[in-house]
Amino acid sequence: MVCGVKQQTSQKPVASPAETREALLERAARDFAPIRRAFVQKKRDEADRSSRLAEFVTNGDVRGLRAYLFIVAVTSAETAESGWSTTLPGGVWARAFGTTENATPASARTAVTKVLKRLEERRLITYERPKGTWDIQVTLLREDGSLDPYTRPGNQNSDAYLKIPFELWRTGLIDKLSLPALAMLLTASCEPxxxxxxxxxxxxxxxxxxxxxxxxxxxxxxxxxxxxxxxxxxxxxxxxxxxxxxxxxxxxxxxxxxxxxxxxxxxxxxxxxxxxxxxxx
Known part of the structure; x- marks a missing residue:
């Protein structure tokens, strides 16, 4: 107690994963995530038509799929220096990916790195830490795993793509749907x-x-x-x-x-x- 005034010891308010995602979705200034159909299925003339999505399903990687879809959703601008990329502090990525629940800040950030490493191994992104910062820059690659640079579907090209509305995150459905349900949602979104x-x-x-x-x-x-x-x-x-x-x-x-x-x-x-x-x- 100082000068008869009782000091407050309440915890500081911390943004929730839902609040963090909403702020990033608003910043994207659109209402859906465009994803090439090639992420879900290869073309008819391919001997093996399974594509990148099958790797998430067969490996049981629901966290990785949720993270990838969110990266696509919030990466809405291209720069000459880094392509289609989003740069955020590690702690922001952790809340956006939902790795902070029942975890220390350090373990939550480690979980983010593990997720990004898996996405990079599947040739969907690259990531790096800008020198002298704790930020993580995530850059999209083409959805088919070809390692070609990402381009915006429908932007001066004729690639078939599907649209995932931001309601998937805003309603919290992204956290409720299992891996089979998410995979079939993407599959159904490619169909008439x-x-x-x-x-x-x-x-x-x-x-x-x-x-x-x-x-x-x-x-x-x-x-x-x-x-x-x-x-x-x-x-x-x-x-x-x-x-x-x-x-x-x-x-x-x-x-x-x-x-x-x-x-x-x-x-x-x-x-x-x-x-x-x-x-x-």
Whole structure:
């Protein structure tokens, strides 16, 4: 006590991971993260169509995938010196990646370095510490793992890309979705509205198991991200002459913006034919 005044010993307020992410998303001055389809799947003429995403799935690296998606989301400007990069103090990266929970500051920063090292090994980024600082500069590479410099999809090029809306972070869904659900969200975001995706082809087409795909679809349906419609098609070689298929549709805000008009017309056509009904997985 000094001069009869009781000293305050309350802790200083510290920004939460959610507050840190929101500040960085606002700074990006857009509302979605553009990611080339090549990150999810290679082109049809490739013998092995699995791409970078399969490495996260088969290695069970949900933290790495969440970190990579966030880096893409907040890296919104290019400089002549460092390309498409974002430079932040290590502690800010730690909160953004969610490594600070139940961890000392030192261990949280070490976890960030481990995550970035894995992303660099997968040829998706490079990172370095600018000389004389505790900052970490993360620079994007092309999403296909070719080690080519990153360019903004849709910016004077015709590369197919998907859009991940910032609501994925702002609603906290990024922390709730498991690795199978995140992988299937990215996969579904590459597809047109009311798409069919036979899970038995997942290993051949994307590089992970049918069980992983099915678990991911069930979780997305449970979280209200995706709706499943049971439909019936003609099957000439079936004893009954008909077969049952699942058709999937992403719901707002996760449906790709350019496909919304198409999605509405497709949905109306299905409803008019009476050939499908929404189901739970």
């Amino acid at each position: 509205a009311f798409f069919e995706l036979p899970t038995e082809r997942m290993k051949e087409w994307y590089g992970w198991s049918p069980d992983t795909a099915e678990r991911g679809f069930r979780e997305l349906a449970k979280e209200g991200v995706l709706q499943v419609h049971k439909a019936y098609i003609t099957a000439p070689l079936s004893p009954t002459g008909t077969a049952e298929v699942n058709r999937y549709v992403l719901l707002d805000p996760f449906i790709a913006r350019p496909a919304r008009k198409k999605a509405a017309s497709t949905e109306n056509a299905i409803e008019a034919s009476g050939g499908a009904e929404a189901i739970g997985l």
